[in-house]
Amino acid sequence: xxxxxxxxxxxxxxxxxxxxxxxxxxxxxxxxxxxxxxxxxxxxxxxxxxxxxxxxxxxxxxxxxxxxxxxxxxxxxxxxxxx
Amino acid sequence: xxxxxxxxxxxxxxxxxxxxxxxxxxxxxxxxxxxxxxxxxxxxxxxxxxxxxxxxxxxxxxxxxxxxxxxxxxxxxxxxxxx
Amino acid sequence: xxxxxxxxxxxxxxxxxxxxxxxxxxxxxxxxxxxxxxxxxxxxxxxxxxxxxxxxxxxxxxxxxxxxxxxxxxxxxxxxxxxxxxxxxxxxxxxxxxxxxxxxxxxxxxxxxxxxxxxxxxxxxxxxxxxxxxxxxxxxxxxxxxxxxxxxxxx
Amino acid sequence: xxxxxxxxxxxxxxxxxxxxxxxxxxxxxxxxxxxxxxxxxxxxxxxxxxxxxxxxxxxxxxxxxxxxxxxxxxxxxxxxxxxxxxxxxxxxxxxxxxxxxxxxxxxxxxxxxxxxxxxxxxxxxxxxxxxxxxxxxxxxxxxxxxxxxxxxxxx
Numbered sequence: 001x002x003x004x005x006x007x008x009x010x011x012x013x014x015x016x017x018x019x020x021x022x023x024x025x026x027x028x029x030x031x032x033x034x035x036x037x038x039x040x041x042x043x044x045x046x047x048x049x050x051x052x053x054x055x056x057x058x059x060x061x062x063x064x065x066x067x068x069x070x071x072x073x074x075x076x077x078x079x080x081x082x083x
Numbered sequence: 084x085x086x087x088x089x090x091x092x093x094x095x096x097x098x099x100x101x102x103x104x105x106x107x108x109x110x111x112x113x114x115x116x117x118x119x120x121x122x123x124x125x126x127x128x129x130x131x132x133x134x135x136x137x138x139x140x141x142x143x144x145x146x147x148x149x150x151x152x153x154x155x156x157x158x159x160x161x162x163x164x165x166x
Numbered sequence: 167x168x169x170x171x172x173x174x175x176x177x178x179x180x181x182x183x184x185x186x187x188x189x190x191x192x193x194x195x196x197x198x199x200x201x202x203x204x205x206x207x208x209x210x211x212x213x214x215x216x217x218x219x220x221x222x223x224x225x226x227x228x229x230x231x232x233x234x235x236x237x238x239x240x241x242x243x244x245x246x247x248x249x250x251x252x253x254x255x256x257x258x259x260x261x262x263x264x265x266x267x268x269x270x271x272x273x274x275x276x277x278x279x280x281x282x283x284x285x286x287x288x289x290x291x292x293x294x295x296x297x298x299x300x301x302x303x304x305x306x307x308x309x310x311x312x313x314x315x316x317x318x319x320x321x
Numbered sequence: 322x323x324x325x326x327x328x329x330x331x332x333x334x335x336x337x338x339x340x341x342x343x344x345x346x347x348x349x350x351x352x353x354x355x356x357x358x359x360x361x362x363x364x365x366x367x368x369x370x371x372x373x374x375x376x377x378x379x380x381x382x383x384x385x386x387x388x389x390x391x392x393x394x395x396x397x398x399x400x401x402x403x404x405x406x407x408x409x410x411x412x413x414x415x416x417x418x419x420x421x422x423x424x425x426x427x428x429x430x431x432x433x434x435x436x437x438x439x440x441x442x443x444x445x446x447x448x449x450x451x452x453x454x455x456x457x458x459x460x461x462x463x464x465x466x467x468x469x470x471x472x473x474x475x476x
Contacts, residue, residue, distance in 0.1 A: 187355075191406055193359065194359040197354050199420065200353075202348055204348065252344055252346055268354075272424075
């Protein structure tokens with residue numbers, strides 16, 4: 001699974017997506033986020049674990065307890081600043 | 084003095100201004116309105132005496148007790164409907 | 167910065183918008199209102215005004231708005247004379263640093279323009295009869311909102 | 322009737338306005354918001370978005386607005402990519418029979434667009450350093466207003 005990263009998270013990670021092993025899924029968003037945090041730099045880890053980070057599954061923002069399946073589209077991002 | 088009339092009041096009176104004798108002034112707006120009401124048709128009288136009619140003196144809306152002088156610009160009109 | 171205009175010819179919205187948008191780098195928000203003649207059973211409308219007083223009332227309303235909110239620009243352009251259905255009758259634009267002030271000021275100006283500026287509209291109905299438009303009680307209520315203790319001032 | 326567009330090139334406000342104004346005789350009020358890049362110490366901004374999700378979130382917000390208020394038309398056009406100071410970043414227009422609905426719906430769309438649509442802005446400051454824009458707490462507060470018991474629904 002490719003997990004999409006946006007804005008600061010992408011900058012800290014150094015790429016716009018992270019490959020995550022399908023066989024570790026399903027996981028809740030919270031569990032996925034914790035695992036993901038170990039895959040980058042310390043800066044990335046801290047930024048991803050900020051309480052205001054959002055997770056979208058299939059392009060909809062979901063709660064931390066939402067269960068992610070291997071065929072879902074998943075993205076993590078900081079607070080949105082449109083307009 | 085020429086007193087300006089707008090919208091329905093002008094239509095009922097049949098002209099956009101009424102000449103009013105300067106030597107009857109000063110008068111309050113209320114007194115002026117009563118005198119003016121006698122100068123036109125019954126329709127005009129009723130329309131002018133409607134409680135929602137406005138009087139502007141020197142292009143500012145004033146209260147019924149305001150005192151009108153002979154050199155003032157005076158207008159009477161029904162509720163405004165801009166926009 | 168603050169402009170009032172009465173126009174006897176069709177409003178050119180593109181030109182008005184273009185003229186309003188400038189290069190003032192402190193402007194972050196522009197709110198524009200366009201009022202249009204609706205076709206609910208009418209063929210046309212005619213707008214009468216009190217020359218001189220109308221312009222002065224509208225200018226003073228812009229000044230009051232500028233005292234309540236930090237405005238950078240404000241413009242009111244109102245039609246006079248005859249208008250067919252679907253033509254713009256009024257255009258009000260307000261520019262500010264942030265959107266809260268621009269939205270409030272634009273609505274404030276429109277609410278007063280409806281009931282406090284000496285314009286009178288008459289409508290030509292489907293039977294070819296001209297009728298003076300009555301003031302809508304909602305319009306008076308909306309204008310009154312700004313005057314009480316709990317007026318929506320700064321958001 | 323309901324449109325969402327992301328544009329990688331400068332917004333042509335005249336063209337957008339012209340396209341939005343139509344011949345629907347039931348429309349009496351159009352409210353438009355234009356957001357502009359302010360020059361308070363910055364040289365330029367860059368707007369990133371989540372392709373697909375951004376469009377879908379904005380379309381859904383227009384649908385929610387249309388459930389709350391009787392809208393005839395609504396359009397959101399947002400810039401993506403790099404913008405210099407004084408260029409428009411977003412244009413939101415709403416058309417309705419009466420102005421109350423048009424004002425409320427336009428402000429509702431803007432308030433959610435600021436905090437609920439996946440856009441991220443970064444600014445190039447005077448020293449040539451790019452910085453991600455932090456969400457303003459007022460923006461979050463304004464969006465929250467619409468969700469409570471006392472949400473401003475119909476005026």
